Amino acid sequence: MDFPNLETERLTLVQITQANVIEIFSIFSNDEVIRYYGMNAFTEKVQAEKMIESFQTRFENQHGMRWGLIEKESNELIGTIGLNNLIIASKRTEIGYDLLPAYWRKGYASEAINKVITYCYQNLGLYRIGAIIFPENIASSSLLEKIGFKMEGKLRGYLFQGNESHDVNVFSLLKSDWEK
Numbered sequence: 001m002d003f004p005n006l007e008t009e010r011l012t013l014v015q016i017t018q019a020n021v022i023e024i025f026s027i028f029s030n031d032e033v034i035r036y037y038g039m040n041a042f043t044e045k046v047q048a049e050k051m052i053e054s055f056q057t058r059f060e061n062q063h064g065m066r067w068g069l070i071e072k073e074s075n076e077l078i079g080t081i082g083l084n085n086l087i088i089a090s091k092r093t094e095i096g097y098d099l100l101p102a103y104w105r106k107g108y109a110s111e112a113i114n115k116v117i118t119y120c121y122q123n124l125g126l127y128r129i130g131a132i133i134f135p136e137n138i139a140s141s142s143l144l145e146k147i148g149f150k151m152e153g154k155l156r157g158y159l160f161q162g163n164e165s166h167d168v169n170v171f172s173l174l175k176s177d178w179e180k
Contacts, residue, residue: 003059006067006119008111013067016055016080020068023077024048032101033079036134038159038166055082062088069099069112078103081112083120091127093120104139113147121175131171132158141169149173 006013016024025048027033034041042048058064066082079099086093095116097109120126131149133140141151149171157165 001062003065004119004123006115008115010072011108011112011115012070012072013081013112013115014070015059016052016066016068018049018052020077021045021048021052023068024052024080027077027079027098027100030100033098034161036137036140037098038132038134038161038168040161058086062086064093067112067116069108071103071108078108079112081109081116083116085130086124088124088126091125092130093124093126093128094130094132096131110143110147113143117147117173117178121178127175129173132168133171134159134166135169141171144171144173147173148177150177 003015005015022045025042025045028048028051029042031041055064055066059066064083064086066080068077069079069081070076071078079097081095081097083093084096095113097112099109117129120129131144132155133144135154145151150173152170152172155168155170158168159166
């Protein structure tokens with residue numbers, strides 16, 4: 001399967017390659033970006049290289065996919081969005097996303113999320129899209145609820161970051177809810 005490039009009004013969603021290692025390092029070494037990501041900030045470029053390799057492997061194994069968000073106006077990679085724990089046979093996945101702080105609260109995340117949701121339901125035939133969000137990440141929780149996701153509950157001690165375990169809230173959007 002070829003990697004699916006997607007497009008929105010202001011973004012092009014493309015496959016992330018080793019050519020993007022500097023941008024990926026920039027995103028994932030930014031403490032503001034990874035505050036609620038469930039991992040520690042990158043400190044070395046090799047970490048970005050390994051992450052990009054893992055994106056490629058997960059895509060090849062059909063366990064996930066990760067797009068780079070290219071802002072059309074500047075042609076800059078401003079964040080990523082992806083599917084984690086993709087199980088096509090079970091018709092489900094989890095969505096995750098990140099943006100550089102300069103692009104927060106400008107509608108880029110909702111634009112990308114809506115495009116990926118449409119792709120999941122129309123092209124992959126999925127039924128459920130989940131999301132794992134730190135309770136403190138009010139902006140992300142509000143964004144998902146505005147799109148139509150419902151909070152299902154809490155997973156205690158689910159993510160380990162900053163040398164401690166953190167609870168997360170679980171959200172989901174079912175195809176039947178999305179179609180309404």
